[in-house]
Amino acid sequence: MILAHYGENRLIAGLTRNLVADDSVRIGIGDDCAATGGRRARTWQLLKTDCIVEGVHFLPEAVPRKIGWKSLARPISDIAAMGGLPRHALVTMAISPTVEVRRVREIYAGIKKAADRFGVSIVGGETSRSPGPLFISIALTGIVEASRCVTRSGGRAGDLLYVTGRLGGSARGRHLDFIPRVAEARWLVENFRPHAMMDLSDGLGADLPRLARASGTGFEICEALLPCARGCTPRNAITDGEDYELVFAISARSAKRLEEKWRKKFPKLPLTRIGRLSGNLKFQISNFKFQNGFDHFA
């Protein structure tokens, strides 16, 4: 069977079965990042890898600096989703020998811009020629206090679900110049105790089920509550993907204080309550028939 008919989730589940982790692995495969550190360590290291491929994650005519920005901003977003701060990046590029040197320089300038903005040091990399499309893979380390690290799996039935920003329509341009929510996530874990968190890369309709499954819960969200980007419908907000906003689950007791403090701290960025985690293991989106989200190989 070929990959297109098999499905990405099933493939990954098969590949990563029976992996052996040594005793320094605190969080392994299946979350936004892995975390390593001693059992009693107060600080963990986060590890993440991410790639973008020409023709899949960006069009050949995209502005080169934005391609570079996106390539690093994506894994930064994953570090943020664990409550961490990004640190060291390794940049791998596979490039056709016929590509203009200027284009590569511009892409790299975009990577550096994101690195500078978020305090990342680029410490290594690899370039290879490739007969195929431009390919950028970035491995990123981060750091987080063990007590503040947030996974996908800590959500509890009854937790309220929040998303940052506005969802949908990212393909019109935002997917190339989005701002990873590092500051917001750090503020959140320093001032509250979100039970579960992740960043929205494949769309709420694909990502929220992952958080709920990992937490052993269902969820109920309401279309009418979704913070849609300009010109977008709730359906866009659910299925478009590449929002790179945070979704998190937090105790209902924190709701009032969270919403008040958020408005003062981040007056320009909406924080929206979209529903809650439920105990019945169902994925319910009212006024919307749930479908499996984005599948990389479909």
Next chain:
Amino acid sequence: MILAHYGENRLIAGLTRNLVADDSVRIGIGDDCAATGGRRARTWQLLKTDCIVEGVHFLPEAVPRKIGWKSLARPISDIAAMGGLPRHALVTMAISPTVEVRRVREIYAGIKKAADRFGVSIVGGETSRSPGPLFISIALTGIVEASRCVTRSGGRAGDLLYVTGRLGGSARGRHLDFIPRVAEARWLVENFRPHAMMDLSDGLGADLPRLARASGTGFEICEALLPCARGCTPRNAITDGEDYELVFAISARSAKRLEEKWRKKFPKLPLTRIGRLSGNLKFQISNFKFQNGFDHFA
């Protein structure tokens, strides 16, 4: 100008100019691995990324398990070249949707085999579809005592140069199933003080000048001394590449003890003195006109 006419070394030098590193970076871009850690830390973390591309680093008809093995064995070899032990891997694969699931599973089995053999935990990864050739990028962390970490830049004029194993002819098959010299490198740094070390990926003729330049020295090696693989000439040993053997520079005073102890410890793996670092900044290979080695974009 396009990359093919520009040259890989020049490209990388340009891209990595003016990179800012935070104060946790002990060794940045330009060595086999980066190293991070506090200024007074006794242990450093090593960071490495490496990629292989179908049609460049392996042929489409290569045995899938060997493709997987190679993809992880390469960065393991770099960790070894710093004197370190590999620890945590992140595996990124870009795959055409038309690839057979079985092929991907076999490749991953090869990655796992290398991981198990060298004590590496696979802690994360990423799969993406790609319209292009199969692409595997692996980021690997390692660990090394600060006092035992060996760079390319510590070589001194007069140091003797040694290589492990036999060189040349790797394309006939060894490039897919080579054994990274982790045990040998660890034994070396635990028992001796090599001044400089690296692994041979692009061939002695391309890699040794890198070590010499980093060390601010020249070198003199002798063709007749080179340990050639079966059926190979000294020219093969110098230019073929993908040997993944160690080359290191060590004080002449250590020579006798090193050679004796090596023979006892690793009786099956030759260790060969091939020449020395020189103070005159010339790269001299007697009986061989030196040429620039392998260039990824040429």
